[in-house]
Amino acid sequence: SQTIHQWPATLVQPVGSPLSLECTVEGTSNPNLYWYRQAAGRGLQLLFYSVGIGQISSEVPQNLSASRPQDRQFILSSKKLLLSDSGFYLCAWDGTGAANYGYTFGSGTRLTVV
Amino acid sequence: DQQVKQNSPSLSVQEGRISILNCDYTNSMFDYFLWYKKYPAEGPTFLISISSIKDKNEDGRFTVFLNKSAKHLSLHIVPSQPGDSAVYFCAASARDNDMRFGAGTRLTVKP
Numbered sequence: 001s002q003t004i005h006q007w008p009a010t011l012v013q014p015v016g017s018p019l020s021l022e023c024t025v026e027g028t029s030n031p032n033l034y035w036y037r038q039a040a041g042r043g044l045q046l047l048f049y050s051v052g053i054g055q056i057s058s059e060v061p062q063n064l065s066a067s068r069p070q071d072r073q074f075i076l077s078s079k080k081l082l083l084s085d086s087g088f089y090l091c092a093w094d095g096t097g098a099a100n101y102g103y104t105f106g107s108g109t110r111l112t113v114v
Numbered sequence: 115d116q117q118v119k120q121n122s123p124s125l126s127v128q129e130g131r132i133s134i135l136n137c138d139y140t141n142s143m144f145d146y147f148l149w150y151k152k153y154p155a156e157g158p159t160f161l162i163s164i165s166s167i168k169d170k171n172e173d174g175r176f177t178v179f180l181n182k183s184a185k186h187l188s189l190h191i192v193p194s195q196p197g198d199s200a201v202y203f204c205a206a207s208a209r210d211n212d213m214r215f216g217a218g219t220r221l222t223v224k225p
Contacts, residue, residue, distance in 0.1 A: 034157070038213055044150070046157050088213070105203075105215040 003027060006091045006106030013113055019064075019078040021109050023091030026072065032094035033074040035066055037087050038108075044090070050074055086113045117141045118206050120216035129225050133191040137204030137216055140185065144206040148213070149178060149189050152201045161202070162189070194223045 006023045013019060025031050035047040046059045048066035056066050063082050067075045074091060091106040119138045127133045137147075145166040150158040164171040164178045164187065171178050177190045191198055204216040 036157075044158060044160075090213075090215075104217065108213075 004091065004093045004104050004106045006109060008109060009107060010110045011112070013081050013111065015083055015113055016080045019076070019081050019085070019111070021076040021089055021091075021111075023074045023076075023106055024072055025093045028072070028093075030071060033068065034092040034094065035074065035076045036090040036092060038090065047089075048074075048076070081113045083113050086111055116217075117144075118204055118214045118216040120202075120204050120219050122219050123217070124220040124222070126222045126224065127194050129196055129223055130193045133189075133194045133198065133221055133223065135189040135191075135202050135204075135219050135221065137187045137189075138185060139187075139206050139214075141206070141208060141214075142185070143208040144214075146207050147178070147180060147187050148205045148207075149176075150203040150205060150215075152203065152218070158203055191221075194221075196223045196225050199223045 004025045023033065030052060032049065032051050034049045036044045037047055038044060047062060047064060048056055048058055050056050050068040053068050053071055056068060063085055064076060064078050076089060078085060089109045089111060093104045117140050122136060125133065125135065146163065148163040149161040151161045152158040162171060162173050162176050162178050164180050166182060169180050175191055178187060180187045189202060199222050201218045201220045203218045205213045207213045
């Protein structure tokens with residue numbers, strides 16, 4: 001079966017520290033992967049998406065970066081966190097096979113920068 | 115754990131008829147509920163929401179109903195149009211905290 005894993009669930013980090021959030025999918029190959037941030041007003045802001053290994057597209061200039069080191073792994077990173085990086089981050093997978101027709105969201109990571 | 119559930123992975127309706135998409139939740143602390151719509155190759159976009167102090171919110175052809183006692187909400191689309199064919203996600207949050215998403219329901223509106 002196809003599943004998506006995102007960790008950690010919660011994270012408290014000091015300002016200026018690095019960040020690494022990981023997202024992996026199982027049961028599929030060559031998925032399209034996405035990082036979202038829950039925006040003000042409870043909307044979703046697309047941060048990065050990736051259609052394959054090493055292919056990253058950035059939607060918004062951020063203090064963040066993303067990498068796709070393996071087919072089923074998508075990492076959200078920062079070298080130095082800012083207070084404004086606090087928020088809720090969601091990884092999503094766009095099912096592209098015949099049995100999949102939409103997004104599957106990860107469980108999310110609540111990041112608090114202190 | 116699945117706090118937000120959309121038990122129907124797909125739904126097919128005829129153009130002009132009503133589409134009813136259902137969503138159940140388990141967390142009684144949820145106080146805000148949203149529906150997102152997603153077309154292929156596009157990201158999900160916000161459609162309509164409802165606060166727990168209401169039981170109905172209407173926006174044009176879209177109406178969301180909330181039954182707190184049953185922990186159930188539904189999205190009604192009347193009349194359904196072929197352009198409504200998309201995947202619909204239900205989401206919920208508690209006290210302006212993180213959203214939890216359902217697995218989605220694929221709606222197909224046939225002309």
